[in-house]
Amino acid sequence: MGSFGKLLISSSTIAGVKSRSTTAASSDQFGFSVSVGGLGRRNGSFARCSGGNRRMRRREGVFFASMKVDHHIQPAMVMGEHMQPAMVIEEQMLPAICAEFTILATVNVRRSKKESFKDRVSNRLDAMAEIVGRNVSLMVISTDIDPETKVAKRTEEVSVRRWFEKRKSRDEKDESENMTYTVELTVNNNFGTPGAIVVTNRHQKEFYLESIAVEGFASGIVHFNCNSWIQSSSKDAPRKRVFFSDKPYLPSETPPGLNKFREEELKALRGDGTGERKSSDRIYEFDTYNDLGNPDRGKDWVRPTLGGQELPYPRRLRTGRPPMKTDLHAESRVEAPLPMYVPRDEAFEEGKKETLDKQNTKAMLHVLVPSLVSTSEECHDFKSLHEMDGLYKAGLIFKNGLQTDLLKKIPFFCKLQESEAHLRYDTPSILTRDKLAWIRDDEFARQVVAGINPVSIERVKVFPPVSKLDPEMYGPPESSIREEDITGFLDGMSVADAVKENKLFMLDYHDIFLPFLDRINSQDGRKSYATRTLFFLTSLGTLKPIAIELCLPPGTSESRLKRVLTPPMDATSTWIWQLAKAHVCSNDAGVHQLINHWLRTHASMEPFILSAHRQLSALHPIFKLLQPHMRYTLEINSLARQILINGKGVIESYFTPGSVSMEMSAAAYRNTYRFDQENLPDDLVRRGMAVPDPTQPHGLKLLMEDYPYANDGLMIWSAIKNWVTTYVNAHYHDDASIEYDVELQNWYSEAVNVGHADTRDEPWWPRLSTSEDLIGILTTVIWVSSAQHAALNFGQYPLGGYMPNRPPLMRRLIPDETDPEYKNFIANPEKFFLSCLPSMMQATKLMTVIDTLSTHSEDEEYLGERGKQTYSWTPEIAEAFNVYATEIRRVEEEIEKRNENSELRNRCGAGVLPYQLLMPSSGPGITARGIPNSVTI
Template identity: 65%
Template sequence: FFLSSFGPFVAVASFTPSPVINKLTSSRFFLFFAADKFAWLRDDEFARQALAGINPVNIERVQVFPPVSKLDPVIYGSPESAIREEHIISHLNGMTVQQAMENKKLFMLDYHEAYLPFVSRINASEGRKAYATRTLFFLTPLGTLKPVAIELSLPPPSPGAAAPRRVLTPPTDGTTHWLWQLAKAHVNSNDAGVHQLVNHWLRTHAAMEPFILAAHRHLSAMHPVFKLLHPHMRYTLEINALARQNLINADGVIESCFTPGHLCMEISAAAYQSWRFDQEGLPADLLRRGMAVEDPAHPHGLRLLIDDYPYASDGLLIWSAILDWVRAYVDSYYPTADAVRSDDELQQWYWESVNVGHRDKRHAEWWPELDTPGNLGSVLTTLVWLSSAQHASLNFGQYPLGGYVPNRSPMMRRLVPEESEPEYAEFLANPHRFFLSTMPSLLQATKFMAVVDTLSTHSPDEEYLGQRQQPSTWTGDARMVEAFYKFAAEVRRIEREIDGRNRDPNLRNRCGAGVVPYELLMPSSPPGVTGRGVPNSVSI
């Protein structure tokens, strides 16, 4: 933890016992930033983390320019982004915006709709400030992204009034450098909130819970689907109960440490309105975000539009292994559609998961029908993916990659100053100090670090993908024991392939000077904070 690069953070020791500081700033953190302790300041690292960081699931391809919001324009102003071609054309390697879009070179992090309905109330809270942000990236010939514009939006002061919006572009002098750093910090704060409240809590912890509860209520311990899912349900209900007591509760850790404060769960609930189970599998999610196109000639039937997209390329290896294992299992026990439809326990499990557990979504037409072996296999593959690899990719990098608060501040306390504001003189006089003053307080930062350290820790009794208790006797079906060992062997092969990718200098988003290798989807891990490992279940 490079406290020396931000002197005022050293004062955290006055608030926290030294053993805690020593633990939080141990060599585990240096494993990830020792090669280049100032990498987080660079634009290329800011962009790289959208593909290989803690939250690699929000980057999307720009398909309409300027980007357009679906929010009510009467309340939130013009739906069209303020970013124009003149803002970014000098950063597109000689292309026009239309050419960049046609060549699939323009990408975006869009938190406009997730945040704008809440910004007024956030900014009315003491010590919390936010924008709704959009960030545009250009895909370079090297396969890396570079940020080309950041839009900072506030809601209109009154219905029908113009919404205050500001577009910043890569810096050209000292002043614009620091304004750009402040804008990136607000983007990262938006990203941290959506990561924790939507992608991590809602889409893995909370979304899995109804399926687990219904499994215990309706599936016999001897039922083949219960046996398949059993390792992927381990500890999830317990950790969710603890989260409701200590993390996402009113005035809890999440409200204390993240910019939205008391609005955190409202943001999560609002995101649930657009949640769709049929788009939670990795291939469907990549297609939805425009990050891949269907192509039968490519492995997994998809062609990634950014070849070096570590989360997606490693994730597809694991998704395919899970899919093959689940298909073999389902085909063995459910060879026909009638076998699926006539299994009363199975049908009751799925009915309750949808109609009771996800009651608000029970009438949605996109729910898969549980009427064929293929549909059953698809549902089970998605559940195994969410509980294992998807959760691991979003959880176990929180301390190693996000524990250094300036890299990814979960909370912002000041807006970016305008020239007409008194704060602008303070900013010009000491931009470094002003930047630090926008970050969490020392006590808030330490509290956040302590929590994500715990959340990133593997327990000594963790079971990882390809492992399970009593691997030779968990079922009396010798064919399935053999099929599981085949799956475990494939998981070990995937680990070797990921290791090879992390050594390939042509993959610049995971290999290079000061570049952190992407290990969040490495299946195995020793105990502790390691920044790798794919447990079977949502267990922390």
């Protein structure tokens, strides 16, 4: 009988039978007939049985059949192994009674909030086509193999009824985003457990399938979280989509009925490396960064390919677009607003698109008026700091003298004046508590450990600092900073003692910038140094800058190739010192954007995402763990190639390195990137900011106690690692199961050997042989995708939206007494300072971009939230996640306490901004807080 078990009849229901024992019974003995329904739906609902005209009802795992006993309807119990005192009808009677039963599939489809005219036309055509059978259908696949056909057991393909009738009804009556359909399917009583569902869409238009739930089996409801766009299927391009149940399986544990589907689904996602990808595809392939330039537009638009022996770089998503006409190795470009290819399910959802659309509209208004100002005046620079403040106060039209009689006669500009508030920029956080904080040395130093690039500071281990560059090309390796330059700023300590007692710290951008300075400074409107900045750790736990070294490459016409500046003593040196700090910030902004932000979070994670989709089945528990941390990353990286890191894009236009920007990024990948040091503890040790300490929860002792990024980050890191450890140990019970997990090994191998092909032979790549290895790799991937990216991204506008605080672009070098510009500097230092910073047009355009990049969308999913991936976890995994979520909430509470602790002067004090960039939760908008699960912007 299999899954039916036995038909048991409670002795108390049968007239004349008083025994409490269980005895065999027959219909002749008791004089009744039975019509047994199949295994029914959930508690209190019914399922029909094709073997009879009665229904059976399930209560609390017991199935009731209607039966006639002495002309009265009484309940009987159908049970499996668990026997209770009752009369038994022999098992062999049942197959003849009922061979099939009905199950119910509940299908949840998300509808679009806004439908275009084209969508409405397609819906009407599809509604008519349903009459002739062009519809949406389902087929349920069992985990078992049919012994006769040798393939997985399956139901017949059944159509979803009333698709458009229900859509019309929903549109009229309900504003919710989802529509629910029910489908009845018939299965044999030995069908087994549902393991997959095949969905076919014969409509012309795609639809978004959120989930399917199948009811009617003794095992309970089987959930299928789909969250995928279902493309149209045709005779020429049949597109049957397979979705697996939420239950994870390692490859070796895959039920026999699912093995073939598991393999075929992965094969479909890998593609064959040929052809141009269509927007409806769901193929993940690797390629080099050969689409950043546009040689067909001329020599100035040529950019080298990133990826390969000459310029090593991680790989990106392949699109297969045709080559350029003038360079067959360069892929043709797709310019905004036309979309670049990403697999359909990687594209932004409606909520995210709405946020970006709002930001784009705001951006157009913000850029429009400065453009008019620039074309209406001879001087494009800000005339004063007060004028720059006008961007956030009085409004652009009035403040910049555009209220002429001519413009007042133009209706469009009348409307702009009426909505003046929409043209103002939001006031950056750096100005909200103390508008002059950016001038002070203590704030300059504080942002090194609590700003938007807190990952560059390192402890000085050797004095003077030494370059690793070739001295034959770049001169003596030793820094020109001497002991006598800084002794007076060490609170009575010698330099040797300050180094020994871990009191000297440094921002060292010398080796990153110096090889590129000739090419940077030869570009119009760009001037830069290779800088080193020394800081002293005071007794209050804060840093103070004590020296800035400004270096130019050998052969430069400037009178001094190396210049050391120390804190000022008079008015002139105060302005010189301010200019030096601005150049340091410009170096820092370039390294932050090109290396620490783009390379180390966006670009370095893309190979792991591509390989996960190609090598890890949706059934794999590690894929389910990683899925929330891959959301939107491929789409945002594609947009970056289109408008941010491309030739003459935002980064080149508004950051000092200009056209050599991505070559600098590639040089950093070659010289400094190491995946094994991308985890927070090892990164802190590498930079000398911490030493191992087994007594600490995270195993480290910070050498600078008030280091907000590190203090908060280590709590987040520990929470992620604890969660990953429990998850991994729940699915892998020994190291052998990790070594012999083919999908897992292929994922990591492909991410390294293909996705990071140019560094694949480096000895520092971690092995993947033990559970400890796997936990470390996964924790690093999740940390980088979530907390590390949040710390480097969401403070961009709050701290960088005011150009004097953090100028990304410098246009002049610092003059000395022999320079012709020195007289202008002395006559009006404020005007000279502003002429070094980005122009009004450059500033406002960049402010518009980083405003968007700093914004959380309405549909953001944050660390410690399950989001859409609501899998049917085992109690052990569910409890582990609850512990993880609780730990994340405790981290937030602890950060709030730290931000109110007056002893922590890097995050609390008069005019001091609290450090919130690693605060896990956030609302939408620019909040300078919130850790999304993935790189979403």
